[in-house]
Amino acid sequence: MSARAPRETSLLPGLRGKGAGATGYLLAIMLFVMTVTGAAGLALANGSRLVAAASAGDYVVQLPGGADEADALARFVAAQPGVTEATAVPRAEVDALLARWLGPAAREADLPLPALVEVRVEGRATALEAALADRYPGAGLAAQAETLAPLLGALRAVALAGLGLVLAIALAAAAAVVLATRAALAANRATIATLHGMGATDGQVARQFDRRIARDALSGGTLGSLLAILLLFAVSRSGGASLSFLVGGARLIDAGDLALLFLLPPLAASIAYVVARATILRDLHRQP
């Protein structure tokens, strides 16, 4: 007797590639785009957080027309409670700043230049503000965070847009899985009818497809994500510290973010499994 038992326990081990084969390729492309977009969004969100944290507590004291009093103003500010650092902006820097707008003649002009003092404050700056109002009534105290607020807001908005794009791509991936599943069902319609005729339950029929689709999604998604992360590495290496996504400098993407990105393929496979199974069961339910 030459008959032998098959090794696979699946009812239909040969169905691979019939109808559902495109899922892996589709998911590879989508996970590539999703990973790059997600990484960019995370980098922007982290970057805006880093800038906000770095500028928190930074202030500039400005005394209009008081350029000659800059050192005295700095000493006064440094003596106030909560102030950890106070540095007068050197006259040369103020001149250089003005020269950008007025040209070299700005040095000779008799302009009422302000005194500028860069200050770092621990905690709230209300005491300093009160002291300044008392001693230097014309002085102003400006928080760096307020100056940077529009930029940080824009960064956060772009990061949110990145998250939205990731969700949109996930939805598109789910739609692609639905289409691939329907194609697989259409390609195997006769086989499904035969299985039903032999008493296969909807669950048994669904299992012939959903795990296969999830496997394809996982392998395609992993490939896409790995390629995306390799690309990000390459970009970070070639761009140096200014484009430091993964290495060096500020580490705009840390280990936790990387772990999140590596979770995308299994997440995509899980979504593919659920979407494929729901699509299959819904389709089968319409049959007698």
Added chain:
Amino acid sequence: MIAAFDHVGLRYGTGAEVLHDLDFKLARGGFYYLTGPSGAGKTSLLKLLYLAQKPTRGRITLFDEDILALPRHALPALRRRIGIVYQDFRLVDELSAYDNVALPLRIMGHDEEEIAGPVAEMLDWVGLADRATARPPTLSGGEQQRVAIARAVIGKPELLVADEPTGNVDAEMAGRLLSLFSGLNRLGTTVFVATHDLSLVKQTPGATLLRLDRGTFNDPTGALRHPPRREAS
């Protein structure tokens, strides 16, 4: 009774009825031949019998269950009690002959160890032991038909429904298949065969011949509605 049709009608979509006022019973352990001209509705009747189609009117009782009243999830259990030989075989091209024959047992949840022996034996019986690993596209029409029959009977069904089961085999194989059906019938399987080959009827003593014409039976004596009781010995 294994099946009872009570004023059953069937139409596809909004078309005319292809079956109407079918009123008959199949006794448990009976052997039935269904004949009729092409287009008489034989395949539609078989579809109703193996639960691939629901009637548009009337009532069908199968294994003492009203199939119209059954929830969808209860149908697979009934279908596992039926063996089907399709006219077009409906083998799964991606599977070997062995795997095709093993399918009903796998669907029932049997282990591979339990499956190997019966499947090999069945393939041997239909003369395909040496073709176990061949896929259907590489088999001849007759070989495919034998695989289809082996698949239909491997689960020892209570009801065997066959659509032209001897259409693609030679006279010798037809005789062997008929003796297989008769053997199953003696073991208690109710056999329902749609065929154009009336010589089969002559080779099956005690079989009941049903003639379907234009979607209904001519049953002036009422023998179809009230058949003699025949229980398996």
